[in-house]
Amino acid sequence: MFKKVFPLSAILSLRFLGLFLVLPVISVYALELEGATPLLVGVVVGGYALTQAVFQVPFGSMSDKIGRKPTILVGLIIFLIGSIICAYSTDIYTLMVGRFLQGAGAIGSVITAMISDLVEEEVRGKAMALMGGSIAISFAVAMGVGPVIGASYGVDTLFIITAVLSILAMLVLFTKVPTPPRIKHIYHASSKTSDILKDPNLSNMIIINAMQKGLMTVAFVLIPIILTSDAFGWEKSDLYKAYFPAMILGLLAMGPAVVFGEKKNKPKLIFLISIVFFIASFLIMGLTNIANIFVVGVVLFFIAFNMMEPLVQSMISKFAKVHQKGAALGIANSAAYFATFLGGTLTGLFLDISESANNRADIGVAVALLTTLWLLWTLKLENPVKFSHLYIPNSQVDTDKLNALESEHIAEWYINETENLTVIKYASDAIEEQELRAKISK
Secondary structure (H helix, E strand, O other): OHHHHHHHHHHHHHHHHHHHHHOOOHHHHHOOOEOOOHHHHHHHHHHHHHHHHHHHHHHHHHHHHHOHHHHHHHHHHHHHHHHHHHHOOOEHHHHHHHHHHHHHOOOHHHHHHHHHHHOOHHHHHHHHHHHHHHHHHHHHHHHHHHHHHHHHHOHHHHHHHHHHHHHHHHHHHHHOOOOOOOEEEOOOOOOOHHHHHHOHHHHHHHHHHHHHHHHHHHHHHHHHHHHOOOOOOOOHHHOHHHHHHHHHHHHHHHHHHHHHHHHOOOHHHHHHHHHHHHHHHHHHHHHOOOHHHHHHHHHHHHHHHHHHHHHHHHHHHHHOOOOOHHHHHHHHHHHHHHHHHHHHHHHHHHHHHOOOOOHHHHHHHHHHHHHHHHHHHHOOOOOOOOOEEEEEEHHHEOHHHHHOOOOOOEEEEEEEOOOOEEEEEEOOOOOOHHHHHHHHEO
């Protein structure tokens, strides 16, 4: 499993490392560019997410049709071009264009779908945790070195590093990533968006994913601006002192979250705990005037974010049927990135038009109230049904019996043509493996 997942996780983490390197400092640096306003700075912080939102579904669907690898390559090339434009921008509008292009290379859902293609569902939680862990490491590295490099060499250097990282990701794609198996399923040639949105499990996870990512950009607009303001008086090069410990503790929190969410099948508990931490973090960051307590709020935010991260993607890939994975992850990530854009833009807009001396307190309380509503809504969620998988060589399967197979306890079946296996996803608590074998055997 590790050999299959690690190269893809490496591509995603290299790409996210490039994006995250600038996040801790981009809001305070963008304010210094020609034509900058708090609103435009908010757009720059979350701008990549707008085009991510637009292109996630097309990229996901395209990968279902033409293949994962070619789609990932196209996305990395677009990301490279956007990074170069950002590096040489001298005004807020050129930087905005570059950020939009960075986001247009929307390959996140494609990589997640490819991991789902390569890894059996029984160990998919571990695979998603590995992917989430690699992203979290990218967060940690970016939070530690981004502010230091930005303060010493400028944000343009950070964008050049981002361009180099995208080239490295292309090399990994063609030298280390295996080709996924060909899958023949029993459904339509293409998935329907309406089918995905009507599925309560998938729609619930889409909302959770969107809220989590939206809160991320609210935090990244506020944290550097607040810490470098007169309220705390930090230098830009000091920002790592808040980000680095927050990401280390967030990374450590991910392990127990995966254990309870995946192995013990209690993702709802992890989601609820994470949301409570989100509420506490924004109240602390909005209301405290003590720097160390503010850092506690930052730490709580990243713990909450990292506890959710591997579970969200894993749950979506579990709930989606085999032919829906690319499109379902595309829709989920599209909604998440749109929320990311809204989070940054609305926070910047509020800072731009607010005349209140306590505008950060107003934002903190408002976000906490919205997140409390999210908490109450999440209380109605149910933990997913645990499914098992039956793998039978195609030579032992009666095709007519397989095509006629119908049961409320069978979620789906499909044929792995590369490995010559028939795969049946079923509720093991309701139907025995031997009974299922007897239904389809020759």
